[in-house]
Amino acid sequence: MTTKFIAHSPNKLWLAALKPPMYSVAIIPIWIGTAVAYRETHIIHWGIFSTFLLSAILIIAWLNLSNDVFDSETGIDQNKPHSLVNLTGNKALIFGLSNLFLAAGILGIVAIAWWQRDWTVIGIVLLCCALGYSYQGPPFRLGYQGLGEVICFFTFGPMAVAAAYYSQAQTFSSTGLAASIIIGISTSIILFCSHFHQVEDDIAAGKRSPIVRLGTQRGAKLLLWLSGSIFVLIGLLIGLGMFPIWTGLIVLSLPFAVELVQHVGDYHDQPTKVSNCKFIAVKLHFWSGLLFGWGFVLPNLWY
Numbered sequence: 001m002t003t004k005f006i007a008h009s010p011n012k013l014w015l016a017a018l019k020p021p022m023y024s025v026a027i028i029p030i031w032i033g034t035a036v037a038y039r040e041t042h043i044i045h046w047g048i049f050s051t052f053l054l055s056a057i058l059i060i061a062w063l064n065l066s067n068d069v070f071d072s073e074t075g076i077d078q079n080k081p082h083s084l085v086n087l088t089g090n091k092a093l094i095f096g097l098s099n100l101f102l103a104a105g106i107l108g109i110v111a112i113a114w115w116q117r118d119w120t121v122i123g124i125v126l127l128c129c130a131l132g133y134s135y136q137g138p139p140f141r142l143g144y145q146g147l148g149e150v151i152c153f154f155t156f157g158p159m160a161v162a163a164a165y166y167s168q169a170q171t172f173s174s175t176g177l178a179a180s181i182i183i184g185i186s187t188s189i190i191l192f193c194s195h196f197h198q199v200e201d202d203i204a205a206g207k208r209s210p211i212v213r214l215g216t217q218r219g220a221k222l223l224l225w226l227s228g229s230i231f232v233l234i235g236l237l238i239g240l241g242m243f244p245i246w247t248g249l250i251v252l253s254l255p256f257a258v259e260l261v262q263h264v265g266d267y268h269d270q271p272t273k274v275s276n277c278k279f280i281a282v283k284l285h286f287w288s289g290l291l292f293g294w295g296f297v298l299p300n301l302w303y
Helices: 011-017 022-039 047-072 084-088 091-114 120-136 148-169 175-191 196-205 211-213 214-239 246-267 276-303
Strands: none
Touching: 011 211, 022 047, 022 148, 022 276, 047 120, 047 148, 047 246, 091 120, 120 148, 120 214, 148 175, 175 214, 175 246, 175 276, 196 211, 196 214, 211 214, 214 246, 214 276
Protein backbone atom coordinates (compact mmCIF):
# COMPACT_ATOMS: atom_id res chain seq x y z
CA MET A 1 0.00 0.00 0.00
CA THR A 2 1.96 2.97 -1.27
CA THR A 3 1.65 6.56 -0.16
CA LYS A 4 0.67 7.54 -3.71
CA PHE A 5 -2.17 5.06 -3.78
CA ILE A 6 -3.68 5.72 -0.38
CA ALA A 7 -3.46 9.48 -0.88
CA HIS A 8 -6.30 9.16 -3.42
CA SER A 9 -8.41 6.73 -1.39
CA PRO A 10 -9.74 8.24 1.89
CA ASN A 11 -11.12 4.95 3.22
CA LYS A 12 -7.83 3.17 2.65
CA LEU A 13 -6.02 6.14 4.15
CA TRP A 14 -7.92 5.75 7.42
CA LEU A 15 -7.51 1.98 7.29
CA ALA A 16 -3.74 2.39 6.95
CA ALA A 17 -3.71 4.90 9.81
CA LEU A 18 -5.64 2.63 12.17
CA LYS A 19 -3.37 -0.34 11.30
CA PRO A 20 -5.84 -3.18 12.09
CA PRO A 21 -3.43 -5.95 10.98
CA MET A 22 -0.87 -4.77 13.53
CA TYR A 23 -3.12 -5.81 16.41
CA SER A 24 -1.94 -9.36 15.89
CA VAL A 25 1.12 -8.32 17.91
CA ALA A 26 -1.25 -8.02 20.89
CA ILE A 27 -3.10 -11.26 20.24
CA ILE A 28 -0.30 -13.73 19.53
CA PRO A 29 1.80 -13.36 22.74
CA ILE A 30 -1.32 -13.78 24.89
CA TRP A 31 -2.36 -16.80 22.83
CA ILE A 32 1.08 -18.42 23.12
CA GLY A 33 1.44 -17.81 26.86
CA THR A 34 -2.03 -19.23 27.45
CA ALA A 35 -1.45 -22.20 25.12
CA VAL A 36 1.77 -23.19 26.92
CA ALA A 37 0.03 -22.81 30.29
CA TYR A 38 -2.80 -25.06 29.08
CA ARG A 39 -0.25 -27.62 27.91
CA GLU A 40 1.32 -27.71 31.38
CA THR A 41 -1.71 -27.19 33.67
CA HIS A 42 -4.59 -28.58 31.54
CA ILE A 43 -6.68 -25.56 32.54
CA ILE A 44 -7.63 -22.31 30.81
CA HIS A 45 -9.15 -19.47 32.82
CA TRP A 46 -11.30 -18.01 30.06
CA GLY A 47 -12.25 -14.84 31.94
CA ILE A 48 -8.61 -13.98 32.52
CA PHE A 49 -7.68 -14.87 28.93
CA SER A 50 -10.38 -12.66 27.39
CA THR A 51 -9.65 -9.77 29.76
CA PHE A 52 -5.92 -9.96 29.04
CA LEU A 53 -6.57 -10.12 25.30
CA LEU A 54 -8.78 -7.02 25.34
CA SER A 55 -6.32 -5.17 27.55
CA ALA A 56 -3.43 -6.02 25.23
CA ILE A 57 -5.37 -4.71 22.23
CA LEU A 58 -6.11 -1.45 24.07
CA ILE A 59 -2.44 -1.05 25.00
CA ILE A 60 -1.40 -1.57 21.37
CA ALA A 61 -3.93 1.11 20.40
CA TRP A 62 -2.15 3.43 22.86
CA LEU A 63 1.20 2.61 21.31
CA ASN A 64 -0.01 3.22 17.76
CA LEU A 65 -1.70 6.53 18.54
CA SER A 66 1.00 7.88 20.82
CA ASN A 67 3.71 6.96 18.30
CA ASP A 68 1.90 9.04 15.69
CA VAL A 69 1.92 11.95 18.13
CA PHE A 70 5.60 11.58 19.00
CA ASP A 71 6.60 11.15 15.35
CA SER A 72 4.71 14.32 14.43
CA GLU A 73 6.97 16.20 16.82
CA THR A 74 10.16 15.11 15.05
CA GLY A 75 8.87 15.74 11.53
CA ILE A 76 9.49 12.16 10.41
CA ASP A 77 5.83 11.78 9.38
CA GLN A 78 5.57 14.92 7.27
CA ASN A 79 5.36 12.78 4.11
CA LYS A 80 3.05 10.21 5.71
CA PRO A 81 -0.59 11.01 4.88
CA HIS A 82 -1.79 7.95 6.80
CA SER A 83 -0.75 9.43 10.14
CA LEU A 84 -3.69 10.02 12.47
CA VAL A 85 -2.22 13.36 13.46
CA ASN A 86 -1.96 14.40 9.81
CA LEU A 87 -5.45 13.08 9.03
CA THR A 88 -7.18 14.84 11.91
CA GLY A 89 -4.92 17.86 12.28
CA ASN A 90 -5.50 17.51 16.03
CA LYS A 91 -2.48 16.19 17.91
CA ALA A 92 -4.07 16.84 21.33
CA LEU A 93 -7.11 14.72 20.45
CA ILE A 94 -5.00 11.77 19.30
CA PHE A 95 -2.78 12.01 22.38
CA GLY A 96 -5.82 12.15 24.67
CA LEU A 97 -7.38 9.11 23.01
CA SER A 98 -4.11 7.21 23.27
CA ASN A 99 -3.92 7.84 27.01
CA LEU A 100 -7.55 6.79 27.41
CA PHE A 101 -6.77 3.47 25.70
CA LEU A 102 -3.75 3.01 27.95
CA ALA A 103 -5.77 3.63 31.11
CA ALA A 104 -8.48 1.18 30.00
CA GLY A 105 -5.88 -1.47 29.14
CA ILE A 106 -4.10 -1.11 32.46
CA LEU A 107 -7.43 -1.26 34.28
CA GLY A 108 -8.05 -4.68 32.76
CA ILE A 109 -4.67 -5.95 33.95
CA VAL A 110 -5.33 -4.53 37.40
CA ALA A 111 -8.59 -6.49 37.43
CA ILE A 112 -6.67 -9.70 36.70
CA ALA A 113 -4.21 -8.94 39.50
CA TRP A 114 -7.09 -8.21 41.86
CA TRP A 115 -8.87 -11.48 41.04
CA GLN A 116 -5.69 -13.43 41.69
CA ARG A 117 -4.51 -11.35 44.66
CA ASP A 118 -1.13 -11.33 42.92
CA TRP A 119 0.42 -8.18 41.43
CA THR A 120 3.16 -9.87 39.40
CA VAL A 121 1.32 -9.53 36.08
CA ILE A 122 0.67 -5.82 36.50
CA GLY A 123 4.36 -5.28 37.24
CA ILE A 124 5.40 -7.05 34.03
CA VAL A 125 2.83 -5.18 31.95
CA LEU A 126 3.83 -1.80 33.39
CA LEU A 127 7.44 -2.54 32.49
CA CYS A 128 6.30 -3.47 28.96
CA CYS A 129 4.48 -0.13 28.73
CA ALA A 130 7.56 1.74 29.94
CA LEU A 131 9.67 0.05 27.27
CA GLY A 132 6.98 0.77 24.69
CA TYR A 133 7.06 4.45 25.62
CA SER A 134 10.85 4.56 25.41
CA TYR A 135 10.65 3.45 21.78
CA GLN A 136 9.34 6.79 20.47
CA GLY A 137 8.53 8.86 23.55
CA PRO A 138 10.66 11.84 24.64
CA PRO A 139 13.26 12.19 25.93
CA PHE A 140 14.28 8.60 25.13
CA ARG A 141 13.22 7.99 21.50
CA LEU A 142 15.30 4.79 21.50
CA GLY A 143 13.78 3.77 18.19
CA TYR A 144 15.69 6.66 16.62
CA GLN A 145 18.91 5.00 17.81
CA GLY A 146 18.05 1.73 16.08
CA LEU A 147 16.97 -0.03 19.27
CA GLY A 148 13.32 -0.51 18.35
CA GLU A 149 13.71 -4.13 17.31
CA VAL A 150 15.46 -4.98 20.59
CA ILE A 151 12.66 -3.34 22.57
CA CYS A 152 10.09 -5.11 20.41
CA PHE A 153 11.74 -8.49 20.93
CA PHE A 154 11.70 -8.33 24.72
CA THR A 155 8.37 -6.54 25.11
CA PHE A 156 6.29 -8.73 22.79
CA GLY A 157 8.37 -11.86 23.30
CA PRO A 158 9.69 -12.90 26.74
CA MET A 159 7.82 -10.29 28.77
CA ALA A 160 4.37 -10.47 27.15
CA VAL A 161 4.37 -14.27 26.91
CA ALA A 162 5.58 -14.57 30.52
CA ALA A 163 2.81 -12.24 31.70
CA ALA A 164 0.16 -14.23 29.81
CA TYR A 165 1.52 -17.53 31.14
CA TYR A 166 1.68 -16.20 34.70
CA SER A 167 -1.89 -14.92 34.49
CA GLN A 168 -2.99 -18.52 33.91
CA ALA A 169 -0.58 -20.50 36.08
CA GLN A 170 0.79 -17.94 38.59
CA THR A 171 4.30 -19.23 38.00
CA PHE A 172 6.86 -19.09 35.21
CA SER A 173 7.94 -21.71 32.69
CA SER A 174 11.15 -22.56 30.85
CA THR A 175 9.04 -23.84 27.95
CA GLY A 176 7.18 -20.55 27.94
CA LEU A 177 10.49 -18.69 27.81
CA ALA A 178 11.67 -20.77 24.87
CA ALA A 179 8.37 -20.20 23.05
CA SER A 180 8.58 -16.46 23.74
CA ILE A 181 11.88 -16.23 21.85
CA ILE A 182 10.12 -17.43 18.70
CA ILE A 183 7.39 -14.81 19.13
CA GLY A 184 9.92 -12.10 19.91
CA ILE A 185 11.72 -12.79 16.64
CA SER A 186 8.57 -12.87 14.50
CA THR A 187 7.29 -9.64 16.06
CA SER A 188 10.61 -7.85 15.58
CA ILE A 189 10.56 -8.86 11.92
CA ILE A 190 7.42 -6.73 11.44
CA LEU A 191 9.15 -3.62 12.77
CA PHE A 192 12.33 -4.44 10.84
CA CYS A 193 10.36 -4.64 7.59
CA SER A 194 8.62 -1.32 8.23
CA HIS A 195 11.92 0.54 7.66
CA PHE A 196 12.74 -0.56 4.11
CA HIS A 197 10.51 1.97 2.34
CA GLN A 198 11.24 5.00 4.50
CA VAL A 199 15.03 5.23 4.52
CA GLU A 200 15.11 8.79 3.15
CA ASP A 201 12.57 10.07 5.69
CA ASP A 202 14.41 8.32 8.52
CA ILE A 203 17.74 9.85 7.51
CA ALA A 204 16.18 13.31 7.22
CA ALA A 205 14.72 12.99 10.74
CA GLY A 206 17.96 11.62 12.21
CA LYS A 207 16.51 8.16 12.81
CA ARG A 208 19.21 5.48 12.70
CA SER A 209 16.99 2.49 12.03
CA PRO A 210 18.63 -0.88 11.35
CA ILE A 211 18.00 -0.43 7.62
CA VAL A 212 19.59 3.02 7.66
CA ARG A 213 22.63 1.51 9.41
CA LEU A 214 22.86 -1.66 7.30
CA GLY A 215 21.54 -0.51 3.96
CA THR A 216 18.62 -2.19 2.23
CA GLN A 217 20.63 -4.96 0.57
CA ARG A 218 22.28 -6.19 3.76
CA GLY A 219 18.96 -5.73 5.54
CA ALA A 220 17.31 -8.07 3.02
CA LYS A 221 20.00 -10.69 3.65
CA LEU A 222 19.56 -10.38 7.41
CA LEU A 223 15.81 -10.83 6.99
CA LEU A 224 16.47 -14.22 5.39
CA TRP A 225 18.36 -15.37 8.49
CA LEU A 226 15.80 -13.92 10.91
CA SER A 227 12.89 -15.59 9.14
CA GLY A 228 14.69 -18.91 8.84
CA SER A 229 15.66 -18.87 12.50
CA ILE A 230 12.01 -19.22 13.54
CA PHE A 231 11.70 -22.61 11.88
CA VAL A 232 15.18 -23.80 12.75
CA LEU A 233 14.73 -23.02 16.46
CA ILE A 234 11.40 -24.79 16.64
CA GLY A 235 12.84 -27.85 14.90
CA LEU A 236 15.74 -27.86 17.35
CA LEU A 237 13.49 -27.52 20.40
CA ILE A 238 11.20 -30.29 19.15
CA GLY A 239 14.28 -32.47 18.77
CA LEU A 240 15.35 -31.65 22.33
CA GLY A 241 11.91 -32.61 23.63
CA MET A 242 11.02 -29.15 24.95
CA PHE A 243 8.23 -28.57 22.42
CA PRO A 244 5.60 -31.16 21.45
CA ILE A 245 5.94 -32.45 17.90
CA TRP A 246 2.65 -30.76 17.00
CA THR A 247 4.35 -27.36 17.18
CA GLY A 248 5.87 -28.44 13.89
CA LEU A 249 2.55 -27.29 12.40
CA ILE A 250 4.31 -23.95 12.11
CA VAL A 251 5.87 -25.27 8.89
CA LEU A 252 2.49 -24.52 7.25
CA SER A 253 3.36 -20.83 7.58
CA LEU A 254 6.63 -21.30 5.68
CA PRO A 255 5.13 -19.99 2.40
CA PHE A 256 4.63 -16.60 4.06
CA ALA A 257 8.29 -16.54 5.10
CA VAL A 258 9.36 -17.44 1.57
CA GLU A 259 7.07 -14.75 0.13
CA LEU A 260 8.46 -12.15 2.52
CA VAL A 261 12.11 -12.95 1.87
CA GLN A 262 11.64 -13.07 -1.88
CA HIS A 263 9.63 -9.86 -2.00
CA VAL A 264 12.15 -7.89 0.05
CA GLY A 265 15.04 -9.47 -1.83
CA ASP A 266 13.57 -8.33 -5.13
CA TYR A 267 12.44 -4.82 -4.13
CA HIS A 268 14.49 -3.82 -1.07
CA ASP A 269 15.74 -0.63 -2.77
CA GLN A 270 12.41 0.32 -4.38
CA PRO A 271 10.31 2.07 -1.69
CA THR A 272 6.98 2.02 -3.53
CA LYS A 273 7.24 -1.72 -4.20
CA VAL A 274 8.71 -2.84 -0.88
CA SER A 275 6.37 -0.74 1.30
CA ASN A 276 3.85 -3.58 1.68
CA CYS A 277 6.43 -6.05 3.03
CA LYS A 278 5.44 -5.30 6.63
CA PHE A 279 1.97 -6.67 5.88
CA ILE A 280 3.51 -9.90 4.60
CA ALA A 281 5.50 -9.94 7.85
CA VAL A 282 2.24 -9.55 9.79
CA LYS A 283 0.82 -12.58 7.96
CA LEU A 284 3.93 -14.57 8.86
CA HIS A 285 3.71 -13.47 12.49
CA PHE A 286 -0.01 -14.23 12.83
CA TRP A 287 -0.15 -17.61 11.09
CA SER A 288 3.13 -18.89 12.49
CA GLY A 289 2.05 -17.85 15.99
CA LEU A 290 -1.43 -19.33 15.62
CA LEU A 291 -0.13 -22.67 14.34
CA PHE A 292 2.67 -22.73 16.91
CA GLY A 293 0.16 -22.23 19.74
CA TRP A 294 -2.12 -24.98 18.45
CA GLY A 295 0.87 -27.28 18.70
CA PHE A 296 0.70 -26.90 22.48
CA VAL A 297 -3.09 -27.10 22.72
CA LEU A 298 -3.90 -30.08 20.47
CA PRO A 299 -2.18 -32.82 22.53
CA ASN A 300 -4.32 -31.89 25.55
CA LEU A 301 -7.50 -32.00 23.49
CA TRP A 302 -6.78 -35.44 22.10
CA TYR A 303 -5.33 -37.30 25.08
